[in-house]
Amino acid sequence: MSDGKRPGIGWSHEAIAWNIANDIPDGAVVNLGVGLPEKVVDYIPQGREVLFHTENGLLGMGPSAAIAHADPELINAGKKCVTAVAGAAYFHHADSFAMIRGGHIDFCVLGAMQVSQTGDLANWTMGEGDPAPAVGGAMDLVAGVRRIFIAMTHCTKSGEPKLLRACTLPLTGKGVVSRVYTDLATIAIGPHCFEVLAMAPGVDRDYLQTRTGSDLIFRTSAEVEANRQ
Amino acid sequence: MIYKLRASAAEAVADIFHGATVLIGGFGAAGSPIELIHALIDQGAEGLTVISNNTGSGRVGLAALIEQGRVAKMICSFPRTANSTVFQDKYGNGSIQLELVPQGTLAERIRAGGAGIPSFYTPTALGTSLARGKEVRKFGDREYVLEYGLTADFALIKCLRCDRYGNLVYNKTARNFAPIMATAAKTTIVQTQSYVEAGELDPEGIVTPGVFVDRIVRIPEPLQESSLVAAGAVYP
Numbered sequence: 343m344s345d346g347k348r349p350g351i352g353w354s355h356e357a358i359a360w361n362i363a364n365d366i367p368d369g370a371v372v373n374l375g376v377g378l379p380e381k382v383v384d385y386i387p388q389g390r391e392v393l394f395h396t397e398n399g400l401l402g403m404g405p406s407a408a409i410a411h412a413d414p415e416l417i418n419a420g421k422k423c424v425t426a427v428a429g430a431a432y433f434h435h436a437d438s439f440a441m442i443r444g445g446h447i448d449f450c451v452l453g454a455m456q457v458s459q460t461g462d463l464a465n466w467t468m469g470e471g472d473p474a475p476a477v478g479g480a481m482d483l484v485a486g487v488r489r490i491f492i493a494m495t496h497c498t499k500s501g502e503p504k505l506l507r508a509c510t511l512p513l514t515g516k517g518v519v520s521r522v523y524t525d526l527a528t529i530a531i532g533p534h535c536f537e538v539l540a541m542a543p544g545v546d547r548d549y550l551q552t553r554t555g556s557d558l559i560f561r562t563s564a565e566v567e568a569n570r571q
Numbered sequence: 572m573i574y575k576l577r578a579s580a581a582e583a584v585a586d587i588f589h590g591a592t593v594l595i596g597g598f599g600a601a602g603s604p605i606e607l608i609h610a611l612i613d614q615g616a617e618g619l620t621v622i623s624n625n626t627g628s629g630r631v632g633l634a635a636l637i638e639q640g641r642v643a644k645m646i647c648s649f650p651r652t653a654n655s656t657v658f659q660d661k662y663g664n665g666s667i668q669l670e671l672v673p674q675g676t677l678a679e680r681i682r683a684g685g686a687g688i689p690s691f692y693t694p695t696a697l698g699t700s701l702a703r704g705k706e707v708r709k710f711g712d713r714e715y716v717l718e719y720g721l722t723a724d725f726a727l728i729k730c731l732r733c734d735r736y737g738n739l740v741y742n743k744t745a746r747n748f749a750p751i752m753a754t755a756a757k758t759t760i761v762q763t764q765s766y767v768e769a770g771e772l773d774p775e776g777i778v779t780p781g782v783f784v785d786r787i788v789r790i791p792e793p794l795q796e797s798s799l800v801a802a803g804a805v806y807p
Contacts, residue, residue: 396744397675398747399598399747400743413743414601414796414797414798415601415744416743416744417599417744421598421652434678434746434749434751434778435598435624435674435747435751438678439674439678443675443693443695473659474626474659474669475650475669476649476650476671477648477672477674478648478649478674479674482676485693485695485697486675486694486695512699514699515697515698516697
């Protein structure tokens with residue numbers, strides 16, 4: 343392939359969502375960003391009760407709405423029609439962001455353009471010349487939610503690493519990311535560098551390092567288990 | 572007697588003046604008071620500052636107000652949609668100003684403005700370009716950015732049910748910014764699907780108390796912005 347990625351390896355977007363969903367514990371309250379993160383709602387393991395928050399005023403968001411039942415006044419942050427679960431609550435925007443900024447949401451899953459080894463996140467603008475910079479709720483989410491999970495492709499479409507020593511794009515927040523879930527690996531932000539918790543089938547250490555813009559350390563499965571949550 | 576009902580959207584927005592600041596409810600199409608916005612387009616006021624989360628979709632509603640050149644400045648969090656280039660075109664050629672505000676900061680600025688709070692500190696945007704030039708203060712072990720409350724001359728919002736006193740109930744996620752916007756304008760104008768006599772709404776279930784509402788317009792079957800956009804509609 344032209345971008346240097348090995349063909350046929352790596353997790354699909356659905357598998358990334360599955361990886362994330364499996365790391366969200368029973369009882370958690372979770373905000374989902376726009377795009378790939380929206381898929382997480384479909385993969386929560388049976389037996390776990392997780393409440394999904396959407397910034398536009400709903401706690402208890404369910405899966406996407408079937409077209410026949412789509413209600414244009416019941417949407418998610420990505421403005422797609424969704425459903426509300428039994429026990430859901432609607433509220434206005436100031437209350438919604440009081441939940442976010444006030445530390446009442448346990449996890450947030452966002453997309454990203456770049457993540458640094460110290461957990462800096464860039465996900466809102468390409469910088470100078472952006473035809474219309476748009477931030478939405480991203481800066482509030484990273485300032486207020488306890489754990490920020492990133493769901494993204496490991497590299498850009500042209501093969502450039504998105505995991506870097508330092509972000510080159512304007513930041514959304516400094517030192518805010520806990521974990522990054524990509525098509526190639528699941529990576530924690532460690533005290534000093536990226537720590538690889540899991541690799542997709544077919545990915546090895548050397549290959550992952552060549553696709554990453556900063557040093558990686560590799561945890562043994564026992565260390566990963568001990569560090570879980 | 573308390574009587575806020577107006578005969579038409581045109582009558583309700585008739586005194587919105589050139590250069591007014593207008594809060595417009597909605598998150599994308601959900602909750603966008605499209606009939607009130609179209610009445611404002613017909614009415615002709617120019618040089619408006621509009622505070623709304625987005626900048627409209629397609630070529631109807633808020634996007635049409637912008638396309639008609641009536642908005643001098645947008646204060647919003649996300650001026651981008653998949654189906655509209657109206658704002659981007661104006662912003663690209665320098666004919667509209669943009670104050671980009673993180674969504675939660677936008678909501679809190681409106682809430683604060685409506686509650687008589689002139690400013691507050693928030694952790695949002697610390698260390699980013701959106702906090703550039705703003706006062707930062709440390710409370711405990713964390714730094715916060717100073718932000719200011721927002722108020723406006725008018726608010727245009729949409730609800731599901733309304734009684735004669737202006738008590739409001741909304742529909743699902745179409746509620747979004749409307750309850751806080753209702754508090755932050757000198758004159759709050761609401762379009763409602765159903766209008767009932769005082770006493771017919773459960774006092775425990777009222778979301779916006781009528782004290783925040785000045786004018787009511789009955790729009791029993793509001794246009795759905797998403798359907799208009801899908802059909803390629805253009806206003807006017």
